[in-house]
Amino acid sequence: MKILSCGAGMQSTALALMACENAVSLGKFPLVPVYDLVAFCDLGKEPPWVMDQVKFIENACNAVRIPFVILQSPLYKDYINNFGKNRVVSVPFWTVDSSGKKGKMMRNCTMDYKINIIQNYVRWTILGYKKGERTKTEDIKAHEMHIGFSTEEKQRCKENPHKMFVNKFPLIDMGLERKDNYAYIRDIWGLETKASACTFCPFHRNYFFQHIKENHKEQYEDLVEFDEMLEREQPNTKIRSKLYISRSRKRIADLLPEECQDAECFLYRGEQVWNGF
Numbered sequence: 001m002k003i004l005s006c007g008a009g010m011q012s013t014a015l016a017l018m019a020c021e022n023a024v025s026l027g028k029f030p031l032v033p034v035y036d037l038v039a040f041c042d043l044g045k046e047p048p049w050v051m052d053q054v055k056f057i058e059n060a061c062n063a064v065r066i067p068f069v070i071l072q073s074p075l076y077k078d079y080i081n082n083f084g085k086n087r088v089v090s091v092p093f094w095t096v097d098s099s100g101k102k103g104k105m106m107r108n109c110t111m112d113y114k115i116n117i118i119q120n121y122v123r124w125t126i127l128g129y130k131k132g133e134r135t136k137t138e139d140i141k142a143h144e145m146h147i148g149f150s151t152e153e154k155q156r157c158k159e160n161p162h163k164m165f166v167n168k169f170p171l172i173d174m175g176l177e178r179k180d181n182y183a184y185i186r187d188i189w190g191l192e193t194k195a196s197a198c199t200f201c202p203f204h205r206n207y208f209f210q211h212i213k214e215n216h217k218e219q220y221e222d223l224v225e226f227d228e229m230l231e232r233e234q235p236n237t238k239i240r241s242k243l244y245i246s247r248s249r250k251r252i253a254d255l256l257p258e259e260c261q262d263a264e265c266f267l268y269r270g271e272q273v274w275n276g277f
Contacts, residue, residue, distance in 0.1 A: 001036040001037065001122065001126070001142075001143045001144070002033040002034075002035050002036050002037075002143075002144045002146065003035060003036060003037045003038075003039060003118060003122060003143065003144065003145055003146065004016055004019065004035045004037070004038045004039065004146045004148075005039060005041075005114060005115060005118050005145060005146065005147050005148070006038050006039060006040045006057065006148070007040070007041075007114070007148065007196040007197075008040055008050050008051075008053040008054045008057060008196045009050075009053075009148070009193065009194070009195045009196030009197070009276070010150075010178055010181040010182050010185065010193045010194070010195060010275070010276075011148030011149065011150050011171055011178065011181050012147075012148030012196075013053055013056075013057055013148075013181070013185055013191075013193055014148070014171070014176075014181035014184050014185055015032055015146060015148050015170060015171065016035070016038050016057045016060065016061065016066075017057070017060055017184075017185060017188070017189055018032040018184075019032050019033065019034050019035045019038070019061075019066060020060045020061060020063070020064050020066060021188075022034050023064035023065070023066060024064060029170075029174075031170045031173050031174055032146075032170050033144075033146075034064075034066065035066055035067075035146070036067065037067050037068075037069065037122065037126070038057065038061055038066055038067065038068045038069075039068075039069050039070075039071055039118045039121065040054050040057070040068075040069070040070050040071070041070075041071050041072075041073040041113060041114045041117050041118065042070055042071065042072055042073060043073050043074070043075040043076060043113055043114075043198050044073075044074050044075060044076035044077050044198075045075075045076035045198050045199050045200065045219075045222065045226075046196060046197070046198060046199065047194070047196075047197075047199055047212065047216070047219065047276070048216055048219065049193075049194050049276070050194075050196045053191070053193055053194075053196065054070065056189075056191055058070075060189075069121070071117050071118065071121055073113045073114065073117045075089070075109060075113045075198065076198065076200070076226075079091075079200075079226070079229075080226070080229065083229060083230070083233050083237070084229075084232075084233025084234070084235075084236035084237055085233075085236070089108050089109050089112045089113065090105050090106045090107065090108040090109070091105060091107070091108075091109045091200075091201075091202065092104050092105050092106065092107040092109075092202050092203070093105045093202050093230065093243040093244060093245060094202055094243070094244045094245075094246070094247055094249050095239075095241035095242065095243060095244070095249075096241055096242050096244070096249050097240060097241040097242075098240070098241075102249065103241065104202070105239075105243070115145065115147075115160075118145070119145070119162050119164070119165055122143065122164075123164060127139065135163045135164060139163075139164050140163055140164065141163070141164065141165070141166050142164065143164050143165050143166070144165070144166055144167075144168050145160055145165045145166065145167050145168065146167075146168045146169075146170060147167060147168070147169055148171060149169050149171060149172055150171045150172065150176055150177050150178045150180070150181060151171070151172055151175060151176065151177050152177060152178060153172075154172060157169050157172065177266075178195075178266065178275060179266035179267070179268065179273075181193075182266070182268060182273065182275075183268055186268070193276075194274070194275065194276025195275050195276030195277045196276075197276075197277065199212060199219055199222070199223050199226075200223060200226050200227070200245050201245075202244075202245055202246075202247065203277060204245075204277055205247070205260075205262045205263060205264055205277055206246055206247070206248060206255055206259050206260040206262055207260050207261065207262050207263035207264075207274070208276070208277060209223065209245075209246065209252050209255060209260065210255070210257070210260035211274075223245075223252055224251075224252050224253045226245070227244075227245050227251055227252045227253070228251070228253075230243045230244070230245070231243070231251065264277050
């Protein structure tokens with residue numbers, strides 16, 4: 001099988017739509033297959049535009065009969081319910097220890113709440129394996145997991161440790177940057193896209209938090225509550241450093257307007273476009 005792990009940001013949206021074009025005109029994008037499955041993991045707290053992009057992808061896939069599925073993957077809910085009480089996955093929050101040394105937590109959320117969720121769905125639901133059943137010889141490294149990393153993210157490319165899957169990175173193989181994916185989607189499909197990441201993702205720039213504050217009040221209130229929960233519950237964990245969502249290592253509610261002028265943009269037809277981070 002050839003599966004697309006679809007985060008519904010610019011890159012994986014581009015791959016999904018290229019696959020849809022290939023379903024109509026085979027070979028237009030030689031490095032992109034007509035996927036056997038496009039899977040989106042709903043982590044529970046994405047920016048509002050993400051679900052609009054998910055719906056667009058779903059409609060495009062349905063039109064050419066590419067299977068599309070939304071899998072529930074409750075990262076946000078698990079943190080709200082368990083942080084400070086039970087084990088939670090490591091999210092790359094920014095840290096400051098008691099001596100003032102700055103650092104960052106490891107990133108395991110993508111693997112645990114996206115890749116593994118999709119791989120388990122393929123193994124158990126599609127291929128019909130039971131828990132504990134040994135992997136059949138014909139399934140060992142026989143299935144491709146396509147991931148939408150563009151050339152800016154080469155450092156994230158790793159081999160898949162799962163017995164059944166091999167990772168593929170078509171956008172990198174095609175030499176495409178994030179801006180190239182944006183241009184393709186907008187020019188060919190008429191859709192303006194932004195990055196897909198949880199609202200509490202530490203890789204956001206401060207501009208993102210200001211944008212959410214000004215345009216999506218309820219999402220912002222949830223974000224501030226999550227940030228305050230990190231501060232309140234961190235002493236109840238084994239983590240000895242203070243945790244922050246903002247790379248400025250300040251509480252979201254304390255960010256000043258002048259600290260939020262760091263939007264990441266790229267050039268499209270002579271105009272600066274915010275990438276959504």
